[in-house]
Amino acid sequence: MRFSQLYAPTLKEAPSDADLVSIKLLIRGGFVRKVAAGVYTYLPLGFRVLKKIEEIVRQEMNAIGSQEILMPIIQPAELWHETGRWDDYGPEMMKLQDRHERFFTLGPTHEEIITHILRNELKSYKQLPVSLYQIAMKYRDEIRPRFGLMRSREFLMKDAYSFHDSWESLDEAYKKFYSAYSKILERLGLDYLVVEADSGAIGGNESHEFNVLAKYGESTLLYCDCGYAASDEKAEYLFKPIVQNRLPAELELVSTPQSRTVEEVTAFLGVSSREIIKSLIYSGRNGYVMVLIRGDEELNESKLKASMNDQTLTMATPQQVFELLKVPVGFVGPVGLPNGIEIVADLSIKGLKNAVGGALKEGFHYRGILPERDFKIGKWLDLKMVKTGDACPKCGKSLKSAKGIEVGHIFKLGTKYSDKMEGSVTDAQGNAISYVMGCYGWGVSRTIGAIVEQLHDKDGMIWPLEAAPFDIIVTAVNTKDEEIMKRSVEIYELLKKWGYDVLLDDRETSPGMKFKDADLIGIPVRVTLGKKLAEGIVEIKSRTEEKPVMVSVNDGYGPIVEEVERLFARYNPKSVLKPEDE
Amino acid sequence: MRFSQLYAPTLKEAPSDADLVSIKLLIRGGFVRKVAAGVYTYLPLGFRVLKKIEEIVRQEMNAIGSQEILMPIIQPAELWHETGRWDDYGPEMMKLQDRHERFFTLGPTHEEIITHILRNELKSYKQLPVSLYQIAMKYRDEIRPRFGLMRSREFLMKDAYSFHDSWESLDEAYKKFYSAYSKILERLGLDYLVVEADSGAIGGNESHEFNVLAKYGESTLLYCDCGYAASDEKAEYLFKPIVQNRLPAELELVSTPQSRTVEEVTAFLGVSSREIIKSLIYSGRNGYVMVLIRGDEELNESKLKASMNDQTLTMATPQQVFELLKVPVGFVGPVGLPNGIEIVADLSIKGLKNAVGGALKEGFHYRGILPERDFKIGKWLDLKMVKTGDACPKCGKSLKSAKGIEVGHIFKLGTKYSDKMEGSVTDAQGNAISYVMGCYGWGVSRTIGAIVEQLHDKDGMIWPLEAAPFDIIVTAVNTKDEEIMKRSVEIYELLKKWGYDVLLDDRETSPGMKFKDADLIGIPVRVTLGKKLAEGIVEIKSRTEEKPVMVSVNDGYGPIVEEVERLFARYNPKSVLKPEDE
Known part of the structure; x- marks a missing residue:
C-alpha cells in the first residue's frame, strides 16, 4: 500500500473528549473516528488491526475445535422472556420494536439464541460435545460510554458456547478455552493476569477473567505469590472473628x-x-x-x-x-x-x-x-470489598493489587440456560438430561484499546508484530529525488514478495512528518531511503530500538531482508516502555 | 474437518414456511436456521459459504484500490435529519432509542455516516479520489420478509463509497466497480444480466443493477438484442403517439x-x-x-x-x-x-x-x-410499466424479459449527499466544491440465495468452486472397516496438504444417507472408499457429472490428486441443470 493512497488522516491533537491515551493515539493516528458516544468507525489502519486480532482469535478457536457460525444481532424478545433476562438484564440492553411492534434486543450476548437453536436439533448425548463461536458486533447501552474502544456501546466480540452431557466434559472444554485465551495473549506479547471472577448477568458456577495489565485499567485485580488471583468484584475475604474483651452494654x-x-x-x-x-x-x-x-x-x-x-x-x-x-x-x-x-x-x-x-x-x-x-x-x-494488604483467602499472606483491562471472560454456565429453555438430550439410559453449558467471550475491538494502553511511548503506539497494521514502512525521504523513489519502490516490492505487509511512504511531505507519523502509527520496522542513499546506504530502524542500523545496498537488497528479519526476531515492545511514557 | 464433528444437522423435510427452493435446501442441508421472520443464523456450512463469497468480494474491491473500513451499525438520527432521509426512508428503516432517549437507526445504508466522516477530514481536491468499503450487517424492516436469504431483515452487505472532484473521475470509478462486479459473478460462474436501474431511496443520477438470472427471481428484467437492458422499474417506453381518425366528440x-x-x-x-x-x-x-x-x-x-x-x-x-x-x-x-x-x-x-x-x-x-x-x-x-414485446427504447425491436435476483447495485450519487451535508473540498483555484460521490452495494448473504436458486438439481445444491463450503468430501462408506477408515484418513490428510478444503464423512450412518447428504450439501467432488477398496479401487465423482471415475490406489494416491484436478478443471454446475429441476 502506498501512503499517498491510504486513507489515514493523522492529527496533531486528539479531540478533547478522548479520555485515555489509547483512544487519543488511535484517533491521532487515523485508526478510528467517533460517530456518536461509544460508537466508532474503523478507518483502514484500525480495520487492519481489528482483522489481525480477529484472525488470531479465529485461529485459536479453530485450533481447539470450535466451529464458526454467525447469529443474528437482532434477537426476538420471546427468547429472553424464557430465561427472565428481558427484565433482569437492566437498562444496558438496547431494545427496539419492528414495524409490527414486536420487541427485539440488539444482543449484548447470545446464550438465549444459541440455546434455542440447539434445543431444536440436539437429540442424543452422542451428538455432544458441541462447541460453536461467532465474531460479531455486540451492544451495551453504557450510561456513560468512555475509555474509547474499551467501554463503547457497539463492540466486536468473539463469543463461544459449548454443550456437554457432563460436568467433566465441560471442565475439559473450559480448560481448552483457558489455554487458547492464554495463547492469544502470548501471541500478542502482552502482560496479563487471569483471575477468578464474578459471573454477573451471565450467571453460572465459575468464571475466569483474562486481563491485560495497564496503568489505567478499569478492573482492580488482587493476587498473591501463592497463585491466588481474583477480580475485586469476586475476591473472597479470609474472615477472622473480632475478639473484643468487653462485656456487652445495654442498648x-x-x-x-x-x-x-x-x-x-x-x-x-x-x-x-x-x-x-x-x-x-x-x-x-x-x-x-x-x-x-x-x-x-x-x-x-x-x-x-x-x-x-x-x-x-x-x-x-x-x-x-x-x-x-x-x-x-x-x-x-x-x-x-x-x-x-x-x-x-x-x-x-x-x-x-x-x-x-x-x-x-x-x-x-x-x-x-x-x-x-x-x-x-x-x-x-461475605460481602466485603477486598483490598491490597488484606489476607489472601488461600494462604493468608498479604494480597497485592494491579489494574487490568478485561479482554476475555470464560464461564461455566452449567444448566442455567438449558433448564430454563428446556434444552435437553437423552443420556445412555434414555433419560432426558439438561445439557451442561459453557460460554466464552473475547473482546476483539477492546483488545485494540488494551494493546495501546499497555504498549505505547511518548511518540505513539508500538504494535505487537501479529497485530501491527503493517509490518514495515519504507520511507522515501524525498519523493522528488528520482533515485530515492525508484529504489524505494524496488525495496517495497521486494519486501511485499517476501510476504510482509508493507507501507510505502510516498507522500509529498517533510521527512520530519514522515518519521513522526511512522512512530505514531507504530509500524514495527522502518526502512528509510534518504541522503545516504547516494553512498548506497539505507537506514533500518526498529520501533523498539533506539539506534538504527545502516545497510549497504551496493550489492543488492539481500542485506535489507536479512536485517529486517533480525530486527523482527528480537522485536520487543515491552523493552522500550518507560514508567513516564503515556 | 470430520463430518462426525461438524455441526451440520441435515433435515429430510424443509419447514413449511420455507417458500423458495434456495431456503428449503439451505435449511435442509444445515446451512442456516431461521430465528425470527427474516432473521437467520448461519451454521458452520452456511458460514463457510458466506465467508468465501465475502472473500471474493473483498479481493475484487481491493483489486480496484478500494480500502476496507468498518462503520457502525447504529447510526445517530441527527445525520439522517441532515439529508431528510429520517422521514423519507419510510417504515423499512428500523429505529431505536438509547437510554437517554436519543434516536438511532439500524443502518439500511451508510451514505450519511461516510459523508459525515469524510467532511471532517477532506480539505483539498488533492486528497481525491478516495474509495472506501465495508462488509457489515444491514437492516431493512420488510413488511413481509420472505424468500429466505433474499428478502431478509438482517443481511450482510458490502457497501462502497467513492469521492471525487469531478464527474469524469466518478465515471472512472464507476467503470471500475462495474467491471469488479462482473468479475465477482464470473468467478462464481453465474448467468447474470446488468441492467439500467431505478435509484430509489438512494438517489443520484444513474444506476445499474447486477442480476443473477433465476426462474423465481424477484426482479423483472427487460432486454434487447441491441444491448439495451433495464429493470422493469426503470425501463423507458418508446412512445409513439396514437393516431385516431375521428373527430373529437363533446363531453x-x-x-x-x-x-x-x-x-x-x-x-x-x-x-x-x-x-x-x-x-x-x-x-x-x-x-x-x-x-x-x-x-x-x-x-x-x-x-x-x-x-x-x-x-x-x-x-x-x-x-x-x-x-x-x-x-x-x-x-x-x-x-x-x-x-x-x-x-x-x-x-x-x-x-x-x-x-x-x-x-x-x-x-x-x-x-x-x-x-x-x-x-x-x-x-x-413516461410512467408506463414496460412489458415483454414492447418496443426497445434504443432500437425499436421487441423487448424480451427475464427474471433476476439483484445482487449488486451501483449508483452515481453526484452531489446529492455532499450538498446536503456540506461535504466540500477546495479545487485548484481555491474554491469550495461539493465532492461528487458514487456508492456501490453488493448483497453478500443474498448471493448465497441467488447461487442456490440458479444452481441446484433435484438432489440438492451445486456450489460453484469458489463458494463451496468444502471442495471435496471423502466418504468412508463403512466406518467399522479398519482398512477403509485408515485409507480414508490418509487420502483426507493428503488432499488437505494439497490445499483443498476437505470434509471426511466418518459418520456412523448408512452409505445411502452419506451419498444423499453429499449431494444435498453440494460438495463439488466426492471421493468414495467402499467395497471396491478391497481391489484397490476408489471412486471419484463430480457433483456435475453423471458417471464416477474409478481410480486405482495400488501404486499410491497420486492418481486421486490427478483425477480430482481434472474434475475441477471441467467442473461446470450449469451443465447438469435441467428445466424440471427445482
Missing part, C-alpha cells in the same frame, strides 16, 4: 443531630469506624433488603448480587428509603426494623459488641448494639 | 351505476380499455397528485417517484380519496378536478380522443373526453 439511644455518615458519627461520638454498623437498603426482585457491614469496610455489590442470586439488586434511592422507613438515610439501622425486610450481614459484623448504628429516628443513633440480641440476621455473607 | 356524462374498474367500464360501455383514462390519486411530500394512464397500461411507481423526485409517494387509500374528492375511487377522473391537485399524465394519454374517465360523481363517467381541452395536464411523463 442506648443517643442524640446525633447532624451526624449521618460514618465519619460524622465516629467524630461526634468519639468511636472508631470499626465499631459502626453501616446499614444499606437495596431493592431487588423480591423487594427491599437491609445489608449490614462494618463502618471501616466497603460493600462489594457484585458479591451481594451473586450471593443473593439477584442481579437486579440496586441501592435504594434516599427517596425510596424515606418512603419505606420514614427516616433519612443517615439514621437507618437494624434495631427495630419493621418485619418483612430481611437483614443480611457481612461477616465483619460477626463478634461485634457495643456497636453504633442508626436508630430509625431522625437525629438519633443507638450505642451498645449487640447483633442477634437486638435484631435478627437472616443471612451471614 | 357527455353517462350513468355507469356499478362500473368502477377498467374491466367493468369497458364491458358496460362497450369500449376498449385503450379508450379509458385511469385516474390514480397519490399522496406525497407536497400533498396529493392525480396520475393518469391509459386503461390498458400499468403504472410504474418507481418511474413516478423518480420523475416526481419524491420517494415518499404512495397510492392514496380509498378513504383518503373519499375525504379529498367526496367520491368513491371507481369514479375519480380528471374532468372538474378541484384546483390545487396537480395532474400528471403518462405519455399513453397523448393523442387520445373521445376517452372515458370517472366523472367525480358516484355512478357516473364521462365519454368524449379530450385531454388538454377538458382538463389541464401539469406534466407529461
